[in-house]
Amino acid sequence: MKERPWWLYIAGGGALLAAGLGALVYMQYGKIDAARNEITTLSTSIDSARKEIEGTAAQEREVIVLRELTETMKQILPDNDDVNNLVRTFQRFSEESKVRISGLKRKTTNARDKSDFDKVAYTLSFEADAFQVLDFLDMIESHSRFMRVPTIRMTAAQRAQIENDGFPSHRIQMDVETYVYEPKNDAKPVAIDGYDRKRDLLMGEINRRRQSLAVSTYSYRGARGRRDPWIDPRVPLLGDGQSALSVPEQMDLVQGLCDRAADVTAKWKQVKDPEINVIQSMLIRSDLEDTLATLEEDVRRIEAEHSVRYVPSERRLQSEVMDVITNIRTELVAFEAGSGPSNDTLREIEETMISHQEQGEYKLMLEAFEVIDSRLALVEADPLRKPLVDRLRELAHEARTILDFEKIQLDITGIAIVQDLPPVAVINGKSLGVGDMLNYEITVHAIRTDAIEFIFRGVIFARRF
Amino acid sequence: MIRINLLPEQYRKKARTPIKLLLGVSAAVAVNACLVAWWGHLALGVQAEIDTEKSSLQLEMDGLTPQVNYFHSLQSEGKQYTTRETTLSSLTKSRVSWTRKLDELLDVINRGGDGQRHLIWLDDLSVAQTGDDGKGKNFGSLTASGHSGSEKFAQVANFLEDLESSAFMSDFQPPAPPEGTQTLEDKTLVPPVVWAFPLSLSLKSPEERMKAAQASDRAAKPAAQPGVQPAGAANTEKPQ
Numbered sequence: 001m002k003e004r005p006w007w008l009y010i011a012g013g014g015a016l017l018a019a020g021l022g023a024l025v026y027m028q029y030g031k032i033d034a035a036r037n038e039i040t041t042l043s044t045s046i047d048s049a050r051k052e053i054e055g056t057a058a059q060e061r062e063v064i065v066l067r068e069l070t071e072t073m074k075q076i077l078p079d080n081d082d083v084n085n086l087v088r089t090f091q092r093f094s095e096e097s098k099v100r101i102s103g104l105k106r107k108t109t110n111a112r113d114k115s116d117f118d119k120v121a122y123t124l125s126f127e128a129d130a131f132q133v134l135d136f137l138d139m140i141e142s143h144s145r146f147m148r149v150p151t152i153r154m155t156a157a158q159r160a161q162i163e164n165d166g167f168p169s170h171r172i173q174m175d176v177e178t179y180v181y182e183p184k185n186d187a188k189p190v191a192i193d194g195y196d197r198k199r200d201l202l203m204g205e206i207n208r209r210r211q212s213l214a215v216s217t218y219s220y221r222g223a224r225g226r227r228d229p230w231i232d233p234r235v236p237l238l239g240d241g242q243s244a245l246s247v248p249e250q251m252d253l254v255q256g257l258c259d260r261a262a263d264v265t266a267k268w269k270q271v272k273d274p275e276i277n278v279i280q281s282m283l284i285r286s287d288l289e290d291t292l293a294t295l296e297e298d299v300r301r302i303e304a305e306h307s308v309r310y311v312p313s314e315r316r317l318q319s320e321v322m323d324v325i326t327n328i329r330t331e332l333v334a335f336e337a338g339s340g341p342s343n344d345t346l347r348e349i350e351e352t353m354i355s356h357q358e359q360g361e362y363k364l365m366l367e368a369f370e371v372i373d374s375r376l377a378l379v380e381a382d383p384l385r386k387p388l389v390d391r392l393r394e395l396a397h398e399a400r401t402i403l404d405f406e407k408i409q410l411d412i413t414g415i416a417i418v419q420d421l422p423p424v425a426v427i428n429g430k431s432l433g434v435g436d437m438l439n440y441e442i443t444v445h446a447i448r449t450d451a452i453e454f455i456f457r458g459v460i461f462a463r464r465f
Numbered sequence: 466m467i468r469i470n471l472l473p474e475q476y477r478k479k480a481r482t483p484i485k486l487l488l489g490v491s492a493a494v495a496v497n498a499c500l501v502a503w504w505g506h507l508a509l510g511v512q513a514e515i516d517t518e519k520s521s522l523q524l525e526m527d528g529l530t531p532q533v534n535y536f537h538s539l540q541s542e543g544k545q546y547t548t549r550e551t552t553l554s555s556l557t558k559s560r561v562s563w564t565r566k567l568d569e570l571l572d573v574i575n576r577g578g579d580g581q582r583h584l585i586w587l588d589d590l591s592v593a594q595t596g597d598d599g600k601g602k603n604f605g606s607l608t609a610s611g612h613s614g615s616e617k618f619a620q621v622a623n624f625l626e627d628l629e630s631s632a633f634m635s636d637f638q639p640p641a642p643p644e645g646t647q648t649l650e651d652k653t654l655v656p657p658v659v660w661a662f663p664l665s666l667s668l669k670s671p672e673e674r675m676k677a678a679q680a681s682d683r684a685a686k687p688a689a690q691p692g693v694q695p696a697g698a699a700n701t702e703k704p705q
Contacts, residue, residue: 014493021500028507035515042522049529066546138564152592218565226575234654
């Protein structure tokens with residue numbers, strides 16, 4: 001009876017020990033499996049890390065290129081300070097393109113965008129002709145800051161407005177959008193070893209990417225003689241008169257004169273500029289006299305030939321050319337106060353008068369002379385300018401003589417030329433021979449088969465028939 | 466029944482460990498000894514070997530970690546810049562140059578030979594560029610109320626034909642067929658008869674516009690040979 005429990009104790013103890021050891025072995029297997037899993041994970045991580053590291057050089061290059069592009073981005077879309085300058089830019093553009101801005105309203109945009117670019121938008125209201133609109137639009141779209149025009153609404157000027165003002169004022173409303181580049185959550189740049197050297201090696205790629213990022217613009221080349229398509233091109237059937245030129249030609253002609261008048265105005269401003277030196281002022285003034293005289297000559301000719309009959313162009317010619325010329329002449333006279341016209345002015349007038357004379361435009365000769373006539377007395381005492389004054393007066397006298405002679409009624413009803421007898425002509429019902437006086441100013445100088453020559457104020461005129 | 470051993474002590478059978486017990490104890494010892502040996506092999510052999518391998522890999526990983534971190538920093542920085550570049554690029558590339566479009570429209574209108582082919586003028590113009598974010602199918606439009614100064618309505622068709630064959634149309638879908646109404650005759654003006662017609666054009670998508678621009682660039686390049694004037698050479702794109 002005593003042996004049995006002892007045996008049982010041994011068997012039980014041995015089994016318990018074996019079970020404990022079995023558990024230890026089991027747990028050890030668990031640990032080994034966990035360690036193996038860790039090894040697998042580590043191996044995978046190492047593999048992926050190695051793969052990632054392989055791309056480090058490429059990523060470095062990409063970051064260097066992109067960092068260098070940031071400056072280009074800043075140029076295309078500068079920061080907030082430059083947005084304030086945007087309004088000044090619009091002002092400058094409007095002055096240069098001559099559009100008349102009547103409204104500038106900041107457009108509300110969506111709340112701050114999540115991206116690094118915040119939109120800034122304005123609605124501009126202005127009046128202009130088609131080419132001024134294009135000039136303005138070109139300036140906006142060509143500006144170094146990126147700007148886009150998402151909407152344009154344009155209403156053509158009424159015919160009555162064009163006729164009243166002499167130029168079209170189309171009404172335009174235009175939205176202009178731009179963006180402000182304000183990087184949010186900008187990460188600290190990673191330090192890259194040998195950055196400058198690597199950047200230098202990548203200059204080709206940087207320039208290529210800069211080029212692709214650059215905003216392309218259109219090279220607008222102005223009106224180029226085209227008509228404004230927002231102006232009704234029809235002309236009155238029975239207008240104020242007929243011109244040899246078509247309406248577009250008249251508009252082009254006046255446009256050319258307007259440009260020249262603007263050029264003269266600019267030169268006159270330069271002459272008056274107190275900051276330029278005397279020599280420069282004299283040179284510009286000489287150029288101004290030349291340009292002004294030529295412009296006056298052309299305007300006189302256009303007026304004499306009635307070349308511009310299209311009412312809008314006529315009004316423009318008056319307001320933008322003739323009024324401008326008159327004002328500048330008046331100011332020039334005041335500017336010269338007491339000293340009289342300069343040598344250059346006198347020469348220009350002389351050349352203009354000769355040019356008119358060569359083309360038989362005696363009335364225009366006198367008109368050119370009248371521009372300066374009242375001021376000639378001021379320079380008579382100057383021995384240098386006196387010969388020019390005399391020459392101008394002589395030319396004016398010739399023109400006046402011719403015009404006066406043309407006004408005289410000469411009705412030649414017959415001539416009689418008989419051999420060995422003095423020839424006789426019947427003029428204004430009087431029978432007159434060579435040397436006879438028609439009136440106290442006109443003497444018959446010669447009678448020929450095809451013409452009669454008269455002496456009028458010392459000048460011989462031939463009246464052909 | 467009770468058994469009583471009456472043999473003297475010296476003759477009695479000697480008491481000894483029972484064989485079953487002995488065998489049982491031996492078996493238990495053997496089994497446990499094997500288990501101990503097995504555990505010892507696992508703990509001191511296999512486990513140690515794995516730990517060594519793990520330590521070696523961990524060491525390698527520790528060496529790689531700074532490089533990986535550097536790569537990730539670069540990647541993060543690059544991603545930030547790339548987003549900006551993509552945004553800016555899409556902004557600049559989706560822009561329609563309205564200077565160019567209006568200039569081209571003026572060209573077409575002015576090429577009517579003063580009424581020989583057409584004499585067109587407009588009352589208004591409305592331009593809207595929308596949907597460049599790719600969310601809609603409408604990318605913008607250009608609409609205008611046009612007039613044709615001729616009693617021949619065919620001149621409107623001439624104008625639309627000229628428009629379709631011009632560079633102006635590269636960014637637009639084809640226009641609708643011509644339609645219009647004759648306005649009141651004004652005998653005080655030349656020409657007295659005018660046809661009013663609508664002009665309505667839809668913008669292409671930014672991708673289509675880009676393709677059209679590339680196609681026109683490709684077409685312009687072969688033409689830009691010495692002595693050959695490319696189409697539209699007078700008006701060219703210039704980078705800023």
